[in-house]
Amino acid sequence: MLFRLFLSVLLALLKGLSLGSPVIPETHVLSEVLDYSHMYADDSVVKSFVDELVSLSHSSRNISKCDQCVTRLAVGKSLSLLRPDLVPRVFTQWCQQTQYMSNSSCVATFSRNTVKSSYTGTNFADMLSLMDPFGYDGQLYCCYKESACAKPKTPNVTLSHLWPAKQAKHFIAPEPAANDTFNVLHISDFHIELDYTVGAEANCSSSMCCTPHSRNTFANITSHPRKDWNSFYNSTYTDDGFVKGSLMDVFKNDSIWAPATTFGNYKCDAPEILINSSLDSIANFSFENNLDFEFAIFTGDLVDHDELTLTGYEMTVESEEVVFRDIKNKLGDVPMYPVMGNHDTFPYGELGQENHGFSNYFSWNSELMADLWEDYGWLTPKESQYARKHYTGFSVETKLGLKVISLNSNVWYKKNHYAYWNASQPDTFGQFEFLVEELVASEAKDQRVWIIAHIPFSGDALPLPAKLFAEVVERFSPYTIANIFFGHTHLDQFEILYSGPGNDAKTIENVVASSWISQAVTPWVNNNPSWRYYSVDKETFSVMNAYNYYTQLNETFSNNGAEPVWEFEYSSREGYNITWPETAPLNATYWHLVASRINESVEFNQIYENYATRFSPYVPDCANSTDCSLNYCYVTSFTVDQYDDCVTGVKSKR
Numbered sequence: 001m002l003f004r005l006f007l008s009v010l011l012a013l014l015k016g017l018s019l020g021s022p023v024i025p026e027t028h029v030l031s032e033v034l035d036y037s038h039m040y041a042d043d044s045v046v047k048s049f050v051d052e053l054v055s056l057s058h059s060s061r062n063i064s065k066c067d068q069c070v071t072r073l074a075v076g077k078s079l080s081l082l083r084p085d086l087v088p089r090v091f092t093q094w095c096q097q098t099q100y101m102s103n104s105s106c107v108a109t110f111s112r113n114t115v116k117s118s119y120t121g122t123n124f125a126d127m128l129s130l131m132d133p134f135g136y137d138g139q140l141y142c143c144y145k146e147s148a149c150a151k152p153k154t155p156n157v158t159l160s161h162l163w164p165a166k167q168a169k170h171f172i173a174p175e176p177a178a179n180d181t182f183n184v185l186h187i188s189d190f191h192i193e194l195d196y197t198v199g200a201e202a203n204c205s206s207s208m209c210c211t212p213h214s215r216n217t218f219a220n221i222t223s224h225p226r227k228d229w230n231s232f233y234n235s236t237y238t239d240d241g242f243v244k245g246s247l248m249d250v251f252k253n254d255s256i257w258a259p260a261t262t263f264g265n266y267k268c269d270a271p272e273i274l275i276n277s278s279l280d281s282i283a284n285f286s287f288e289n290n291l292d293f294e295f296a297i298f299t300g301d302l303v304d305h306d307e308l309t310l311t312g313y314e315m316t317v318e319s320e321e322v323v324f325r326d327i328k329n330k331l332g333d334v335p336m337y338p339v340m341g342n343h344d345t346f347p348y349g350e351l352g353q354e355n356h357g358f359s360n361y362f363s364w365n366s367e368l369m370a371d372l373w374e375d376y377g378w379l380t381p382k383e384s385q386y387a388r389k390h391y392t393g394f395s396v397e398t399k400l401g402l403k404v405i406s407l408n409s410n411v412w413y414k415k416n417h418y419a420y421w422n423a424s425q426p427d428t429f430g431q432f433e434f435l436v437e438e439l440v441a442s443e444a445k446d447q448r449v450w451i452i453a454h455i456p457f458s459g460d461a462l463p464l465p466a467k468l469f470a471e472v473v474e475r476f477s478p479y480t481i482a483n484i485f486f487g488h489t490h491l492d493q494f495e496i497l498y499s500g501p502g503n504d505a506k507t508i509e510n511v512v513a514s515s516w517i518s519q520a521v522t523p524w525v526n527n528n529p530s531w532r533y534y535s536v537d538k539e540t541f542s543v544m545n546a547y548n549y550y551t552q553l554n555e556t557f558s559n560n561g562a563e564p565v566w567e568f569e570y571s572s573r574e575g576y577n578i579t580w581p582e583t584a585p586l587n588a589t590y591w592h593l594v595a596s597r598i599n600e601s602v603e604f605n606q607i608y609e610n611y612a613t614r615f616s617p618y619v620p621d622c623a624n625s626t627d628c629s630l631n632y633c634y635v636t637s638f639t640v641d642q643y644d645d646c647v648t649g650v651k652s653k654r
């Protein structure tokens with residue numbers, strides 16, 4: 001049916017192209033026909049394709065949104081095989097002409113990328129040339145990228161051929177042996193805003209605030225509501241420490257509602273001075289308490305959230321280099337194991353498979369990162385070789401014998417176009433195979449493993465990789481996988497994996513594993529800057545406690561440019577008033593008890609929200625709104641399908 005529709009579109013296209021031009025023999029099949037396309041001017045090819053895409057959506061044709069989307073992909077694919085360079089023009093024009101999205105979104109989504117901007121039309125054309133529009137690929141794309149189709153059923157595939165059977169001993173975690181721990185720092189989501197400008201609009205109407213191009217168009221500004229703010233100093237950190245600059249008069253500009261203050265604002269990413277302040281607070285804390293970090297983990301995102309138009313190649317590279325340099329400056333000899341986030345790439349969010357043609361667009365990044373991490377002494381030359389070959393992912397063994405496996409989560413990111421090609425097959429990137437090989441090797445020698453990655457699997461991930469990851473985690477927990485760490489959401493959260501499908505599986509008997517999702521340093525959006533460290537059992541590498549630190553950012557709006565005050569926020573073992581043996585680690589069973597409390601009581605749901613946002617002025621009010629109603633689903637889902645099913649259940653009860 002769909003295919004017939006596609007054929008009729010093609011025939012119309014061919015007619016359009018043949019007007020007054022060479023006569024195309026009727027017997028020719030599509031590819032041969034399009035071989036003639038060099039005979040037509042690009043403009044006429046573009047016009048014919050745009051006209052046909054436009055006509056697909058004519059109401060008289062009564063074609064469902066989903067069928068339109070899939071057919072568009074099929075038409076685009078036929079063009080991408082011969083003239084991939086014309087795909088961005090055709091789709092941008094079609095998009096703008098039909099007002100499928102706003103003009104600027106059309107440009108960002110379908111135009112060719114340039115060195116100065118992260119438009120993704122080039123990657124869209126690559127994807128078209130590889131994908132199967134009429135199969136799972138097309139349905140998945142039209143669901144997640146264009147919201148035109150319903151979510152297709154997740155294919156029932158497995159990775160189980162990659163591992164040996166699970167033995168009885170693998171169902172039990174080793175017990176922490178003695179009261180003997182070491183410390184690990186966890187930092188995440190810095191998002192440096194390179195063009196952060198003191199005095200610029202901090203309450204802007206769209207995109208990134210606190211930049212020279214930020215504007216407030218909500219209202220005419222008759223008076224500055226923020227006269228009580230006074231921290232407008234061009235301060236900085238030098239090698240010797242914090243330098244308070246000169247006071248700037250920012251109130252004379254009447255087109256600005258809320259002027260950006262020195263250390264950051266809630267609708268802006270982090271100025272470099274805030275990043276340095278957070279790293280300084282870590283170094284000072286470590287010094288003052290005589291507390292050493294054995295190593296640190298960083299769960300991704302160095303680059304800011306500005307519009308794709310303004311997210312260029314050079315600013316991406318500069319952001320990556322500046323943040324890692326600042327981390328190295330302040331952490332000194334503490335080794336740090338990083339992952340790359342969805343922002344740490346160019347164009348934004350994209351990553352191509354190593355074995356399929358387009359990976360050289362992205363190899364500059366793994367080369368750059370591997371060089372840098374090796375230079376800083378975080379990875380050995382052998383380990384950095386891994387990062388070069390595995391999309392910046394790697395495996396390291398720490399001095400105490402723990403294995404840390406770092407993965408690049410763009411492999412499962414729903415905005416990555418290359419993830420829509422052959423999407424019903426497990427592991428087109430080969431990254432899960434790498435993960436499983438490492439886990440099998442560790443299991444065989446009774447070694448415990450931490451997995452670090454940026455994007456958690458229940459949100460912003462594609463359903464199939466999420467399901468496969470859960471399968472891997474279930475197979476290797478709790479014996480080998482000791483902990484899993486993510487960032488990305490900017491919220492202090494956690495997630496639990498239960499064995500067995502459905503909400504009725506969420507019992508204490510079914511608990512399998514859990515992950516830690518770190519809070520962020522960037523205040524974007526509406527959170528206080530924060531970091532944490534873990535106290536870790538030396539024998540089993542289980543986490544015994546997590547200590548969270550934060551700064552109440554709004555205090556820096558009116559303190560005459562003084563440095564932020566960083567304070568203890570809460571510890572995970574004490575934070576939910578759970579009775580838990582002192583000798584037991586904070587494992588999935590512990591988090592199951594926390595989740596049950598969140599489910600049963602508004603008071604504990606509120607505590608969870610307070611921690612999630614670090615007591616920011618914008619923390620949702622759980623008692624008087626539905627803002628917190630999906631928290632239980634979030635913390636008790638480990639895959640996209642589990643989360644979606646849980647949310648459907650909650651909404652149907654309302």
Ligand SMILES: *[C@@H]1O[C@H](CO)[C@@H](O)[C@H](O)[C@H]1NC(C)=O
Nearest residue numbers: 059060061062063064065067
């Ligand atoms: C459009 O298609 C739908 C489903 O195929 C059908 O139910 C409906 O009657 C059609 N409407 C018109 C105006 O043809």
Ligand SMILES: *[C@@H]1O[C@H](CO)[C@@H](O)[C@H](O)[C@H]1NC(C)=O
Nearest residue numbers: 093095096097099102103104
């Ligand atoms: C969007 O683009 C189309 C086609 O280029 C143009 O006709 C239209 O005026 C634009 N709309 C806006 C709001 O700029």
Ligand SMILES: *[C@@H]1O[C@H](CO)[C@@H](O)[C@H](O)[C@H]1NC(C)=O
Nearest residue numbers: 153154155156157158160501
């Ligand atoms: C998935 O495939 C396995 C093995 O082929 C089969 O045992 C199982 O029943 C299938 N599950 C579903 C939900 O189709």
Ligand SMILES: *[C@@H]1O[C@H](CO)[C@@H](O)[C@H](O)[C@H]1NC(C)=O
Nearest residue numbers: 178179180181581582583584
């Ligand atoms: C572990 O050691 C700490 C500090 O030395 C002590 O406060 C704590 O009570 C000990 N816990 C156990 C279970 O022995």
Ligand SMILES: *[C@@H]1O[C@H](CO)[C@@H](O)[C@H](O)[C@H]1NC(C)=O
Nearest residue numbers: 203216218219225226257258
């Ligand atoms: C931002 O502006 C909006 C409307 O212009 C206003 O309602 C809001 O209170 C402002 N927020 C801040 C923090 O100034």
Ligand SMILES: *[C@@H]1O[C@H](CO)[C@@H](O)[C@H](O)[C@H]1NC(C)=O
Nearest residue numbers: 205216217218219220221222
């Ligand atoms: C702002 O002022 C201008 C000129 O006085 C007026 O035209 C416009 O409607 C006002 N906008 C709002 C949002 O009040």
Ligand SMILES: *[C@@H]1O[C@H](CO)[C@@H](O)[C@H](O)[C@H]1NC(C)=O
Nearest residue numbers: 233234235236243244245246
């Ligand atoms: C702040 O700006 C003033 C003048 O604009 C300049 O003299 C001073 O050196 C700057 N201070 C810092 C720390 O950048």
Ligand SMILES: *[C@@H]1O[C@H](CO)[C@@H](O)[C@H](O)[C@H]1NC(C)=O
Nearest residue numbers: 200201212214253254255256
């Ligand atoms: C006032 O702010 C606006 C918006 O940021 C900017 O375009 C303008 O140049 C500023 N005016 C002055 C005098 O600084």
Ligand SMILES: *[C@@H]1O[C@H](CO)[C@@H](O)[C@H](O)[C@H]1NC(C)=O
Nearest residue numbers: 575576577578579603604607
């Ligand atoms: C914590 O638990 C204890 C007993 O288990 C109870 O007495 C106390 O009220 C609880 N505190 C809070 C804040 O719920």
Ligand SMILES: *[C@@H]1O[C@H](CO)[C@@H](O)[C@H](O)[C@H]1NC(C)=O
Nearest residue numbers: 173478511512584587588589
């Ligand atoms: C968590 O630790 C407790 C106490 O040691 C243990 O009873 C439980 O089985 C553990 N849970 C998991 C999922 O390993």
Ligand SMILES: *[C@@H]1O[C@H](CO)[C@@H](O)[C@H](O)[C@H]1NC(C)=O
Nearest residue numbers: 552554555558615616617618
């Ligand atoms: C900052 O926000 C917190 C949390 O809402 C609030 O308790 C505190 O009073 C605020 N501080 C200032 C200086 O506004």
Ligand SMILES: *[C@@H]1O[C@H](CO)[C@@H](O)[C@H](O)[C@H]1NC(C)=O
Nearest residue numbers: 602603620621622623624625
């Ligand atoms: C929210 O609800 C609580 C308890 O129901 C009530 O005491 C409080 O006044 C409410 N707060 C607001 C801002 O409505």
